[in-house]
Amino acid sequence: MEQFWNPGQLVIWLEQAAAWVETNVLLVPILLQIVACLVAVIPALLLRRPLSRQLARLQNWRALLHYAGFRRLLAVLPDLAFPIILVLLIWFIDAIAIQAGLRHNILRLVASLLNAWIFIRLGTAVVNDPVWARSIAIIAWGLAALNIVGWLDPTIDLLDSLALQIGQFRISVFGVLKAMLSLAILLWVASFASRIFEQRIQKVHRLTPSVQVLMSKLLKLVLLSIAVLFALSTIGVDLTALAVFGGAIGVGIGFGLQRIVANLISGVILLLDRSIKPGDVIAIGDTFGWIQSLGARYTAVRTRDGTEFLIPNEDLITNQVENWSHSDVKLRLKVPVGIAYRCDPHFAIKLCNEAAAKCARVLDNPGPNTLLRGFGDNSVDLEIRFWITDPQNGRGNIISEVLLNVWDSFKENEIEIPFPQRDLHLRSSDGDIRIEMSRPDDASGDTTPDSRD
Structure with missing residues (x-):
């Protein structure tokens, strides 16, 4: 890795790159093909919106809307209007070049890259999450592009050479990228599998809602843990070494994460003893509503005014909770x-x-x-x-x-609803009591005194 910081080596690489560009790129047949690809971009941009609108109308095709996969596939097509038009134009130019006996290797290369992007983007349409779908498409197309150009193996060797040696453990950029990619794929597979199992569990009506939630959470936790362990094993991490950190992790949990762990354990206890379950109407403190969901750390309680409170599970264990539908909804x-x-x-x-x-x-x-x-x-x-x-x-x-x-x-029925009344008792005194009465609307301010002994 030290050679990358050597100025002399960098100069040599730059000279080699310039010589390669002069030998392989700055040629008349190659430049003509590049210009042809750039010219094809102009009509592709002009025709993109009309074709996108036509592809968007396919989403109203009721014959295919019954299938979720087709719905997602039709939703992706308008975004592919530009590459579809461009690849058709390039294939047309490529056919002309073949008939004219001209070189067309760059045209074939660009067309192959566009074809790979279109098919990969359509293939990832089955993924529900659009962020995951686009990320997978970009990574897959990057690998396919490097393979089409012939740079995949050199790129892997270059990334693998960028490494650090820590004792007997070697960390390279390629290993880190491979671990991240493996972790992302395994996490997606684990999440997808957990959703399928959760749907299956919810269909088992013999299980109570609390047991269904508990089984779903435990299954998801197990699948995610397996995914992380497999991702670590891909970069050569010895899983037996994790036992060494068990004591340190236990101390960290005991001091820094005790509230989080308390909420996690409280959530498991709530699911096991079925004291509260989704749909129950509860009151805790000043919060009154019904339980929307039971999470690993908190419970979501929705009030009548639409406000959703996230109450830590520990509070539901340690505080008094009014459950209005625990054993009877009456x-x-x-x-x-x-x-x-x-x-x-x-x-x-x-x-x-x-x-x-x-x-x-x-x-x-x-x-x-x-x-x-x-x-x-x-x-x-x-x-x-x-x-x-x-x-x-x-x-x-x-x-x-x-x-x-x-x-x-x-x-x-003339039943009177009373209002507060008070009796006023005046104690007798040696002096005279003078009472003056006047009308509030008397503008002149004259009053008629009335004195009584």
């Missing part, structure tokens, strides 16, 4: 109501029960039940109790519906 709600003392509480209780029973979400068995809870300072305190079976649909809306029915029923 939930009893309590709504306080007050009536005036002059009203008949027996009749008011009957009206409250009837008002709650009008709501479609309120159960008939057990039906609504209204109790007299006490005699307050300003009202006779009642409490309406009723049951629902869909707490995930919210509490506030059903309570509002019940109270509106109570309001209408009380208005219709």
Whole structure:
């Protein structure tokens, strides 16, 4: 690797590169072919948009839309309009060159590169993630291009020569790139396989949702671990040496990653004991909603207003959690109501029960039940109790519906809903108490005094 930093060696390489360009590129037949390729780019650019629009219309072809692979293939075609037109033009120019007896090796080279890009891009259309698809296409086309040009083996030798020797372990640029490529491919395969297995597991209705999530997470973890181990083995890492770092990793987990590990273990415990599961309606602290998903580190809880809270799994283990659908989805709600003392509480209780029973979400068995809870300072305190079976649909809306029915029923039957009242007692004193009364709208400000002993 020291030769790359030697100025004399760099000068020699530059001279060799210049001599190669002069011998193999700066020739009239080669330059004519390069100019022909550049000229073909102009009509390809002009015809790209019309062809792209025509290829985009194929996405409305209903005969192929039933298959996901065809849908992704049709979605890629508009992006390939330019290379398709360009390769057709170059093949046309190549046919003319053959008929004229001219050299056409550069034309064949460019056409082969374009063909490789088109077929590789179509082949990667089966990948769901567009980022992964384009990345795989670029890497595959790069390797194919080097192979077509004949530079693949020299490039591998050059990258392999850029290496560092650490003891008995040799790290080269080629080895690192090979490990990264292997890791990317293996991770994609592991992720794809885990999604397939997860879909299969979800179809097994004998398994509870918690067990399905647990099996999916464990399977994904195992597949990703295997992918990483295989990637390390491709660069010659001795996997038995990883046992040496086990103690250090354990110490690091104990001090620096204890909260993360606690959340991971808490997530496994939640999945095993099935205390909460996706779809449960829970309340923890000021957060009320239903569980969207159980992750390895956190649990996603979605509230009625659309806000999604990511609650660490450790909080669900250590704090008190209200699970409204743990063993039974039935939930009893309590709504306080007050009536005036002059009203008949027996009749008011009957009206409250009837008002709650009008709501479609309120159960008939057990039906609504209204109790007299006490005699307050300003009202006779009642409490309406009723049951629902869909707490995930919210509490506030059903309570509002019940109270509106109570309001209408009380208005219709002249049941008074009192407001706070206070009695004012004036203690007698030796002096006279003077009271002045005036109208607020009296513009003149005159007042009519009224004095009483």
